[in-house]
Amino acid sequence: MNSIDKLSEIFKHFPGIGPRQAKRFVYYLLSRDKATLKSLSEAIGALSEETTQCEDCRRYFCIGSPSKTSPKCTTCEDESRDPFLLMIVPRDADFESVEKSGGFHGYYFVLGGVLPILEKEPEKRIRIAELKKLLKKKEEVKEVILAMNANSDGENTAEFLKDEIRTLKPDISVSTLGRGLSTGAELEYADPDTLKNALLHRTK
Amino acid sequence: MNSIDKLSEIFKHFPGIGPRQAKRFVYYLLSRDKATLKSLSEAIGALSEETTQCEDCRRYFCIGSPSKTSPKCTTCEDESRDPFLLMIVPRDADFESVEKSGGFHGYYFVLGGVLPILEKEPEKRIRIAELKKLLKKKEEVKEVILAMNANSDGENTAEFLKDEIRTLKPDISVSTLGRGLSTGAELEYADPDTLKNALLHRTK
Amino acid sequence: MNSIDKLSEIFKHFPGIGPRQAKRFVYYLLSRDKATLKSLSEAIGALSEETTQCEDCRRYFCIGSPSKTSPKCTTCEDESRDPFLLMIVPRDADFESVEKSGGFHGYYFVLGGVLPILEKEPEKRIRIAELKKLLKKKEEVKEVILAMNANSDGENTAEFLKDEIRTLKPDISVSTLGRGLSTGAELEYADPDTLKNALLHRTK
Amino acid sequence: MNSIDKLSEIFKHFPGIGPRQAKRFVYYLLSRDKATLKSLSEAIGALSEETTQCEDCRRYFCIGSPSKTSPKCTTCEDESRDPFLLMIVPRDADFESVEKSGGFHGYYFVLGGVLPILEKEPEKRIRIAELKKLLKKKEEVKEVILAMNANSDGENTAEFLKDEIRTLKPDISVSTLGRGLSTGAELEYADPDTLKNALLHRTK
Numbered sequence: 125m126n127s128i129d130k131l132s133e134i135f136k137h138f139p140g141i142g143p144r145q146a147k148r149f150v151y152y153l154l155s156r157d158k159a160t161l162k163s164l165s166e167a168i169g170a171l172s173e174e175t176t177q178c179e180d181c182r183r184y185f186c187i188g189s190p191s192k193t194s195p196k197c198t199t200c201e202d203e204s205r206d207p208f209l210l211m212i213v214p215r216d217a218d219f220e221s222v223e224k225s226g227g228f229h230g231y232y233f234v235l236g237g238v239l240p241i242l243e244k245e246p247e248k249r250i251r252i253a254e255l256k257k258l259l260k261k262k263e264e265v266k267e268v269i270l271a272m273n274a275n276s277d278g279e280n281t282a283e284f285l286k287d288e289i290r291t292l293k294p295d296i297s298v299s300t301l302g303r304g305l306s307t308g309a310e311l312e313y314a315d316p317d318t319l320k321n322a323l324l325h326r327t328k
Numbered sequence: 329m330n331s332i333d334k335l336s337e338i339f340k341h342f343p344g345i346g347p348r349q350a351k352r353f354v355y356y357l358l359s360r361d362k363a364t365l366k367s368l369s370e371a372i373g374a375l376s377e378e379t380t381q382c383e384d385c386r387r388y389f390c391i392g393s394p395s396k397t398s399p400k401c402t403t404c405e406d407e408s409r410d411p412f413l414l415m416i417v418p419r420d421a422d423f424e425s426v427e428k429s430g431g432f433h434g435y436y437f438v439l440g441g442v443l444p445i446l447e448k449e450p451e452k453r454i455r456i457a458e459l460k461k462l463l464k465k466k467e468e469v470k471e472v473i474l475a476m477n478a479n480s481d482g483e484n485t486a487e488f489l490k491d492e493i494r495t496l497k498p499d500i501s502v503s504t505l506g507r508g509l510s511t512g513a514e515l516e517y518a519d520p521d522t523l524k525n526a527l528l529h530r531t532k
Numbered sequence: 533m534n535s536i537d538k539l540s541e542i543f544k545h546f547p548g549i550g551p552r553q554a555k556r557f558v559y560y561l562l563s564r565d566k567a568t569l570k571s572l573s574e575a576i577g578a579l580s581e582e583t584t585q586c587e588d589c590r591r592y593f594c595i596g597s598p599s600k601t602s603p604k605c606t607t608c609e610d611e612s613r614d615p616f617l618l619m620i621v622p623r624d625a626d627f628e629s630v631e632k633s634g635g636f637h638g639y640y641f642v643l644g645g646v647l648p649i650l651e652k653e654p655e656k657r658i659r660i661a662e663l664k665k666l667l668k669k670k671e672e673v674k675e676v677i678l679a680m681n682a683n684s685d686g687e688n689t690a691e692f693l694k695d696e697i698r699t700l701k702p703d704i705s706v707s708t709l710g711r712g713l714s715t716g717a718e719l720e721y722a723d724p725d726t727l728k729n730a731l732l733h734r735t736k
Numbered sequence: 737m738n739s740i741d742k743l744s745e746i747f748k749h750f751p752g753i754g755p756r757q758a759k760r761f762v763y764y765l766l767s768r769d770k771a772t773l774k775s776l777s778e779a780i781g782a783l784s785e786e787t788t789q790c791e792d793c794r795r796y797f798c799i800g801s802p803s804k805t806s807p808k809c810t811t812c813e814d815e816s817r818d819p820f821l822l823m824i825v826p827r828d829a830d831f832e833s834v835e836k837s838g839g840f841h842g843y844y845f846v847l848g849g850v851l852p853i854l855e856k857e858p859e860k861r862i863r864i865a866e867l868k869k870l871l872k873k874k875e876e877v878k879e880v881i882l883a884m885n886a887n888s889d890g891e892n893t894a895e896f897l898k899d900e901i902r903t904l905k906p907d908i909s910v911s912t913l914g915r916g917l918s919t920g921a922e923l924e925y926a927d928p929d930t931l932k933n934a935l936l937h938r939t940k
Contacts, residue, residue: 126798127782134776139760148751150783151828154796155848158784164746165781170739171762172770184766186738216763218515227524236767269530274509302529304508305478306522311422318510320431325506325529326473330594331578338572343556352547354579355624358592359644362580368542369577374535375558376566388562390534420559440563626923635932677938682917710937712916713886714930719830726918728839733914733937734881 128154180258182251183216183234199223199232206230208266212255212285214238214273222271230269233258238272239281246284255285256292267297274303332358384462386455387420387438403427403436410434412470416459416489418442418477426475434473437462442476443485450488459489460496471501478507536562588666590659591624591642607631607640614638616674620663620693622646622681630679638677641666646680647689654692663693664700675705682711740766792870794863795828795846811835811844818842820878824867824897826850826885834883842881845870850884851893858896867897868904879909886915 125133128150135146153161175184178197185197199205209230213219219232236251243249259265270285272278286298303321305314314322329337332354339350357365379388382401389401403409413434417423423436440455447453463469474489476482490502507525509518518526533541536558543554561569583592586605593605607613617638621627627640644659651657667673678693680686694706711729713722722730737745740762747758765773787796790809797809811817821842825831831844848863855861871877882897884890898910915933917926926934 127779127786128796128798131776131779131783134779139764140757145752147832148829151796152751153780153783154787154828161780161784164743165777167739167743167746168765168773168780169777171743171765172773174739175766184740184763186740213515215516216766217760220759221516221518222523225518225520225523225527227520227527269527271515271526273514274511275514297532299530299532301526302506302508302531303511304506304525304529306508306510306513307478307519309510310477310479311417311475312419312425314425314429315511316429316431319426319429321508322475322505323431323473325508326503327506328501328503331575331582332592332594335572335575335579338575343560344553349548351628352625355592356547357576357579358583358624365576365580368539369573371535371539371542372561372569372576373573375539375561376569378535379562388536388559390536420562421556424555621923623924629924629926630931633926633928633931635928635935675940677935679923679934681922682919683922705940707938707940709934710914710916710939711919712914712933712937714918714921715886715915715927717918718885718887719825719883720827720833722833722837723919724837724839727834727837729916730883730913731837731839731881733916734911735914736879736909736911 180261181219181232181234182236182254183219183232207262207264209269210259210262210265210267211269211271213271214278214281218271228269231262235281235285238277239284240277241280243280250281252285252288256288259289259293259296265293265296267299270298270300272300274301384465385423385436385438386440386458387423387436411466411468413473414463414466414469414471415473415475417475418482418485422475435466435469439485439489442481443488444481445484447484454485456489456492460492463493463497463500469497469500471503474502474504476504478505588669589627589640589642590644590662591627591640615670615672617677618667618670618673618675619677619679621679622686622689626679636677639670639673643689643693646685647692648685649688651688658689660693660696664696667697667701667704673704675707678706678708680708682709792873793831793844793846794848794866795831795844819874819876821881822871822874822877822879823881823883825883826890826893830883840881843874847893847897850889851896852889853892855892862893864897864900868900871901871905871908877908879911882910882912884912886913 131150131153132143132146135141135149136143138146141149153164175186176195177184178200179195180200181197183197206229209228210233211222211228211230212233212235213222214235214237216234219234222228233255234251235255237249239246239249246252268289270282272282282300289296289298302325303318304325305318305322309318311319335354335357336347336350339345339353340347342350357368379390380399381388382404383399384404385401387401410433413432414437415426415432415434416437416439417426418439418441420438423438426432437459439459441453443450443453450456472493474486476486486504493500493502506529507522508529509522509526513522515523539558539561540551540554543549543557544551546554549557561572583594584603585592586608587603588608589605591605614637617636618641619630619636619638620641620643621630622643622645624642627642630636641663643663645657647654647657654660676697678690680690690708697704697706710733711726712733713726713730717726719727743762743765744755744758747753747761748755750758753761765776787798788807789796790812791807792812793809795809818841821840822845823834823840823842824845824847825834826847826849828846831846834840845867846863847867849861851858851861858864880901882894884894894912901908901910914937915930916937917930917934921930923931
């Protein structure tokens with residue numbers, strides 16, 4: 125395979141990219157100068173050198189300097205956070221979204237995925253072993269917040285995690301994110317579940 | 329104007345209908361037989377005869393039989409409902425949506441619209457006089473739930489109503505629908521407000 | 533069924549309208565005053581009185597005055613048009629679209645529909661008997677233009693009509709609309725058929 | 737800037753990619769193994785080594801083997817093609833689209849872009865100098881087909897090219913792609929220009 129086809133093939137596996145857009149990416153790169161291509165090639169090469177996975181929350185982060193050997197990210201190292209709260213999110217992007225909202229001040233764990241219904245090998249889909257290890261280590265945690273997407277995979281994952289955590293640490297409180305009207309939601313188009321929850325959680 | 333153009337003109341004002349679809353409606357009607365047209369014409373003519381506005385909740389409903397003179401809808405007449413709760417919704421369609429969810433068992437009031445920000449004549453946009461009248465009449469109401477859409481007009485309307493109700497009946501508790509993750513919402517795309525509320529209303 | 537439900541039911545059959553929008557139409561009408569409802573009811577009632585189908589092109593049109601008994605539309609009565617050309621279009625809306633383009637000066641015939649592939653009773657779907665009658669009457673026609681949509685039903689209908697016309701009047705020339713790049717089309721996304729035709733019909 | 741941010745920044749400039757998807761690309765890469773990253777990094781690095789621009793049609797292509805020094809692509813080297821026809825397309829992707837349609841057997845020239853209306857420096861946007869050079873070299877060309885998108889930029893580019901080619905080689909015939917109904921187009925929604933052209937190019 126020549127390098128144009130090889131590159132199209134790789135781009136086709138990028139999230140949300142089909143064969144046509146993959147080809148457009150290659151044409152885009154072909155029309156760049158050598159310096160730009162070199163810089164992109166190097167940035168990708170550097171990715172595995174300069175990044176590592178946090179040994180606590182399991183998200184990927186950049187190691188500040190090559191000498192720094194700490195395997196913990198800045199969030200997990202931040203001692204001003206609330207040690208009683210641990211939020212489990214499916215992916216790195218979810219961590220970013222919650223962190224940007226400014227509404228949470230505890231620690232995180234990135235699960236690495238979700239569990240589809242009837243999944244037979246959960247441990248291959250999500251970091252359940254790593255989660256258990258962290259929960260054993262963080263003895264101070266009092267509440268685990270299961271921050272899953274409000275869909276069937278998210279609910280299934282939450283059910284699975286609830287069982288695992290309760291077996292491992294029966295004293296930990298396990299909560300899920302509140303359901304209700306998202307910003308922009310309209311009553312007329314809201315589903316019964318959302319409406320019921322919005323009523324249940326009404327604020328005075 | 330001939331009847332084809334006149335009808336197009338009327339259909340153009342139907343909610344969500346542009347000139348092209350208005351024309352298609354006319355062509356559709358032209359290809360129906362006389363009996364169908366007569367039946368539609370009569371149904372529209374009957375609408376103002378057979379429907380009335382409920383004197384309590386102000387929604388439109390069909391009068392069961394011509395002799396029935398009651399100006400109250402079946403929901404407002406239903407004495408098994410919780411008399412302490414009154415939910416204010418913007419429109420008839422919102423009433424239907426909440427009622428279908430099965431999550432609410434009090435009484436309703438249909439506001440007839442929402443207040444855009446900086447609206448100078450609120451009483452022309454919404455049924456504020458009728459609401460006040462109803463609140464005076466329904467002395468038993470303990471909580472008014474402002475069930476507005478989760479957008480800026482909805483928030484503005486809720487603010488206005490809160491002030492009016494508190495001035496009129498300071499002892500009534502005023503609540504708004506709970507915010508959080510709507511069914512199907514994903515963390516990655518959720519806005520900060522929704523995430524903060526989802527966290528605040530987390531359920532154990 | 534009460535008049536609200538009856539009306540919803542009728543609107544649900546309007547082209548492109550689902551149950552939810554049908555209901556919104558009813559609510560929209562409920563909030564209009566009696567005069568508006570009366571005017572709509574009358575316009576629909578008048579439709580079958582004031583309109584008729586042209587005996588030549590078969591499209592629906594308004595009869596100018598009640599005394600006017602002519603069963604021909606103004607287009608078919610216009611003697612300045614080219615009598616050698618007859619264009620067959622699927623529906624009334626297609627007639628309007630072509631007429632507005634200003635590019636055609638012959639006469640029309642509205643087929644009343646298209647033939648899906650493998651349709652067993654073509655005469656129930658399209659006005660084939662009426663077309664044959666018109667072709668016998670209009671002896672001067674030299675070319676019939678089959679102005680069908682550029683999709684498989686359109687092509688199927690064109691094939692069927694071609695056979696019928698050739699059997700009836702072997703000397704008439706039968707043509708179809710030119711294929712090529714529609715306004716706004718982009719090469720990158722154009723299908724092979726469109727590209728081949730665009731090449732074939734290139735203009736110098 | 738760390739390598740995660742640097743890479744997001746580069747992906748943001750990929751065609752059709754916004755900041756959020758750029759970030760998702762980075763997370764996607766972070767979760768791949770080292771071998772995959774190395775392979776992508778190398779493929780991008782190889783791109784400028786293994787590809788070159790054809791000295792005739794100016795499109796990018798892979799050099800078969802390192803020893804091969806030919807600066808012509810296989811299409812331009814194919815002597816079985818029609819030497820009288822030269823098609824000018826805006827971009828590499830357009831070349832591919834036309835070539836796949838199988839409807840053209842002459843040679844190509846890739847312009848590298850289009851000219852927006854009122855563009856003051858056309859020579860910076862499109863390969864006009866290279867086109868002139870090729871036309872001087874290819875003395876046998878009898879017809880140049882301007883295969884532009886059917887929009888205002890495409891028409892503007894065609895106008896510009898027509899003038900340039902006529903000044904340079906007054907004897908060459910210059911044509912544009914035929915306009916008409918694209919596959920799937922419906923009469924009701926077709927614009928007047930498309931309809932007029934479809935009528936003009938009707939086929940018997």
